[in-house]
Amino acid sequence: MRLLKTLAFAGLAVIAAxxxxxxxxxxxxxxxxxxxTENAYTPLNFVDPKTGQGIxxxxxxxxxxxxxLNAKVDxxxxxxxxxxxxxxxxxxxxxxxxxxxxDERKKQVAFSDPYMVxxxxxxxxxxxxxxxxxxxFGANKxxxxxxxxxxxxxxxxxxxxxxxxxxxxxxxxxxxFGASVQALKxxxxxxxxxxxxxxxxxxxxxxxxxxxxxxxxxxxxxxxILKPGSDxxxxxxxxxxxxxxxxxxxxxxxxxxxxxxxxx
Amino acid sequence: MTPPRKPGREIPYWLLAIVLLxxxxxxxxxxxxxxxxxxxxxxQGVFVTLWVTAIAFALxxxxxxxxxxxxxxxxxxxxxxxxxxxxxxRGVPMLVLLFYMAFxxxxxxxxxxxxxxxxxxxxxxxxxxxxxxxxxxxxAIAALMIGYSAFLAEIFRAxxxxxxxxxxEASWSLGMSRLQTFRLVTxxxxxxxILPPLGNDFVSMIKDSALVSALGVxxxxxxxxVYSSSTFLxxxxxxxxxxxxxxxxxxxxxxxxxxxxxxxxxxxS
Numbered sequence: 001m002r003l004l005k006t007l008a009f010a011g012l013a014v015i016a017a018x019x020x021x022x023x024x025x026x027x028x029x030x031x032x033x034x035x036x037t038e039n040a041y042t043p044l045n046f047v048d049p050k051t052g053q054g055i056x057x058x059x060x061x062x063x064x065x066x067x068x069l070n071a072k073v074d075x076x077x078x079x080x081x082x083x084x085x086x087x088x089x090x091x092x093x094x095x096x097x098x099x100x101x102x103d104e105r106k107k108q109v110a111f112s113d114p115y116m117v118x119x120x121x122x123x124x125x126x127x128x129x130x131x132x133x134x135x136x137f138g139a140n141k142x143x144x145x146x147x148x149x150x151x152x153x154x155x156x157x158x159x160x161x162x163x164x165x166x167x168x169x170x171x172x173x174x175x176x177f178g179a180s181v182q183a184l185k186x187x188x189x190x191x192x193x194x195x196x197x198x199x200x201x202x203x204x205x206x207x208x209x210x211x212x213x214x215x216x217x218x219x220x221x222x223x224x225i226l227k228p229g230s231d232x233x234x235x236x237x238x239x240x241x242x243x244x245x246x247x248x249x250x251x252x253x254x255x256x257x258x259x260x261x262x263x264x
Numbered sequence: 265m266t267p268p269r270k271p272g273r274e275i276p277y278w279l280l281a282i283v284l285l286x287x288x289x290x291x292x293x294x295x296x297x298x299x300x301x302x303x304x305x306x307x308q309g310v311f312v313t314l315w316v317t318a319i320a321f322a323l324x325x326x327x328x329x330x331x332x333x334x335x336x337x338x339x340x341x342x343x344x345x346x347x348x349x350x351x352x353x354r355g356v357p358m359l360v361l362l363f364y365m366a367f368x369x370x371x372x373x374x375x376x377x378x379x380x381x382x383x384x385x386x387x388x389x390x391x392x393x394x395x396x397x398x399x400x401x402x403x404a405i406a407a408l409m410i411g412y413s414a415f416l417a418e419i420f421r422a423x424x425x426x427x428x429x430x431x432x433e434a435s436w437s438l439g440m441s442r443l444q445t446f447r448l449v450t451x452x453x454x455x456x457x458i459l460p461p462l463g464n465d466f467v468s469m470i471k472d473s474a475l476v477s478a479l480g481v482x483x484x485x486x487x488x489x490v491y492s493s494s495t496f497l498x499x500x501x502x503x504x505x506x507x508x509x510x511x512x513x514x515x516x517x518x519x520x521x522x523x524x525x526x527x528x529x530x531x532x533s
Contacts, residue, residue, distance in 0.1 A: 081489075085498040108496040144396075149486075150493025166494070172400070173490065175478040182367045187395045 025242060026235040028071040033232065035062055036076040036083050036092040040177070043197040043256040044098045057256040058096045061115060062224070064248060065239040084109065090227045094236070100152055101223040110228050113237045114221035115249065120156045120193040121212045123202060125184065128191075133214030134161045137191060141170070146180030146189035149173050153193040156218035161193070185209060193217065196257050204261070282514060289507050298497060302504045305491040309484035310508055316401060316483060317473045320408035321466055327409060328416030333446070335421050346417070353414035358407070359475050365407035366479050370398045404476035412469055419461045423454035456527060463520030467513050474509075484508055 037045040037058060045056040054075065066073045076092060087095040088109055098118065101111045122134065131137040137145075138161050145161065147154040154171065162168050172189050174180040180192045181202060194202075196216075203210050226233055243249050293299045334346035353361070374395045384390040427450050435445040477486035484505055492501035 081492065081498050084496050088496070088499075102494075104494060105496045149490040173480040173486070175480075179363070179367075179478070186367055186371045188400075 025068050025238050028069045028235060030070060030072065032072045032074050033066055034074045034076060034091075034093045036078050036087065036095045038080055038083060038097050039077055040080075041098050042201060043195070043260055045096070057116075057252050058098075060252055060255075061243070061249070062094070062096065064243065065236060068239045068242065069235050084225065087225050087227060093226065093230065093232055095225045096222075098152055098222050099225055100155055100220045105225075108228070109225040110230050110233050111223035111225060112233060113240050114223050115240050116222040116253075118152045118156070118218050118220045118222060119195060119216035120153060120160075120218045120220075121196055121199050121216060122161075122191045122214050123181070123184065123194055123199045123210050124191050124213050125187075126208055126211050128211070128213065130190075131213070134217055137214075138162055143191070144170050144172055144189040146172050146174055146183045146192045148175070148177065148180065152218065152220050152222075155220050156193050160217040160219070197260060200261070279518075282510075286507075286511070289503075293504070298500050299504060302488075302491060302497065302501050306484055306487040306501070306505060306508070309482060309487035310512070312401075312481065313470065313473055313483045313485075314512065316405055316408070316476060316481065317466070317470050320405045320473070321412065321469055323405070323409040324412035324416050324469075325462070327413035329420055331413060331417035332420030332424060335417060336424050350414045350417055353410060356411075358411045358472055359478060361411045362404060362407040362475055362478060365410070366400065366403045369406070370403050371395050374398055400479045401476075401481050404473075404479050404481050408469065408473060408476070411472075412465065415465060416462070419458055419465065420454070423456075423458035424450055426457045427453045456531070459527065460520060460524050463516070463523065467516050467520070470512055470516070471509065 037054070039045050039047050039054045041056075043056050044058045045054060047053070048055045054077070059075075063073055078086060078092075078095075080097060083092070083095050083097065084099075086092050094112075095109075098116075099105075099111075100118075101114060105111070122137070124131075131140060131143065137143050145157045147157050154173070157171055158164060158166050158168060162170055172180075172183065174183060177192075177194070177198075180189065183189045184192045185206075191213075199210075199212050203212070224236060226236075293303045331346045331349065334342040335350070337343055337346075356364075374393050374397075378385065378392050381390050385392045431449055431453065432445055435449045436442075440448070473483060474485040476483055477489060480486065488501045488505040492498045495501075
């Protein structure tokens with residue numbers, strides 16, 4: 001009972017906070033925002049195995065942003081390459097997929113303010129004892145890391161684990177996350193970087209195969225992508241600021257990175 | 265009714281159009297900064313694509329020929345086994361074959377090597393391999409070889425079966441052995457039927473080799489993927505990648521055509 005009460009109060013508090021913030025946020029007057037993601041990045045956007053629906057941190061966050069701006073969201077799916085190209089062409093209003101903000105990309109798309117700093121952990125084989133953290137991994141020339149081109153785990157591997165050279169031969173690129181984990185399992189690479197939730201998911205899915213070493217890595221910031229010059233950038237940034245200020249993002253982090261159990 | 269024209273006299277406007285497109289594109293690469301950068305970033309991949317394709321195709325040809333001989337053999341067991349192989353391999357998508365080879369086949373091959381040769385390895389005569397020594401490019405080439413060997417085997421078989429039965433009977437009556445007959449009578453005549461589709465399959469393999477990018481092999485497609493995902497210039501990058509593939513495939517197709525034309529001439533004379 002006490003829990004219910006607490007929850008009710010928390011809910012009221014959130015509503016109150018929302019109301020107080022919504023007052024100073026832009027009003028989009030019920031406009032529909034076409035949002036796109038890939039459903040391939042647990043826990044930001046992925047398919048709920050129970051319902052087949054797309055769920056995750058980014059879904060919750062953007063639905064809340066739209067609510068605060070008095071807009072509706074029309075969710076679409078696309079693969080990474082096509083999603084970014086289609087946002088550039090204005091086919092979708094906003095795209096999200098844990099997309100790292102960088103200057104090179106800013107020439108092609110508009111980014112919102114960052115909504116997350118990614119924290120990546122080193123997933124290794126269970127019996128690994130040649131290194132214990134990013135530093136000892138970086139120092140040993142024989143060790144290899146698996147990643148996907150252009151993703152967070154690629155950038156963190158290059159800039160936080162290795163020497164900052166994007167052409168470093170110690171990074172082995174694979175098409176998908178699953179393929180790099182398979183390569184880790186088979187001994188082709190020695191670590192794959194991923195967030196806490198995914199790592200826990202892989203550890204839980206095949207007991208005795210993997211473990212995490214070292215602490216969180218990376219300073220990559222994620223932003224929503226929009227068409228260059230989009231009129232949605234400012235309202236979305238205002239909503240992001242309000243959600244940072246009132247602790248909504250912290251709640252989402254708690255929910256998706258610590259409480260949610262992938263693969264169960 | 266237009267009067268039938270003599271073949272070989274038409275101006276190939278399609279070819280002119282392609283050449284014109286190529287010139288336009290080259291001008292784009294020279295004049296546009298983005299395109300110039302992309303071209304510089306993916307250029308090396310052309311050589312990897314050609315190298316992977318050439319090796320895989322040579323191996324697939326050898327394996328395909330062996331399978332075709334088994335398919336047309338007297339021994340029932342050989343026929344059954346080779347037919348089984350062809351049907352299975354032809355029915356699996358190339359991408360799936362690549363993943364099987366990379367993540368199932370390679371580790372097991374390495375384990376088998378270490379298991380079978382445990383003794384000589386202990387004595388230090390032979391090296392013990394880890395799965396890492398089995399390069400991803402080698403795995404990709406092996407998968408392409410297996411995938412294409414089934415298709416090529418069928419081409420060879422058709423060529424072998426197209427040689428009139430009388431030819432083999434004649435050479436046997438001259439006292440040739442089966443192998444001699446195959447080498448000196450059947451194969452040279454079958455080659456005529458085989459070469460054009462073989463050339464077409466080589467062109468197909470150039471395109472299919474794009475799939476090796478899934479294993480991180482630094483071919484043309486992979487370099488394009490890497491460049492575009494860091495710069496978000498997807499459309500522009502794939503333009504350049506497509507153009508480079510077209511340069512390879514069209515020039516090879518023209519070579520195959522020329523080869524066919526020469527063979528037709530030599531048949532008539």
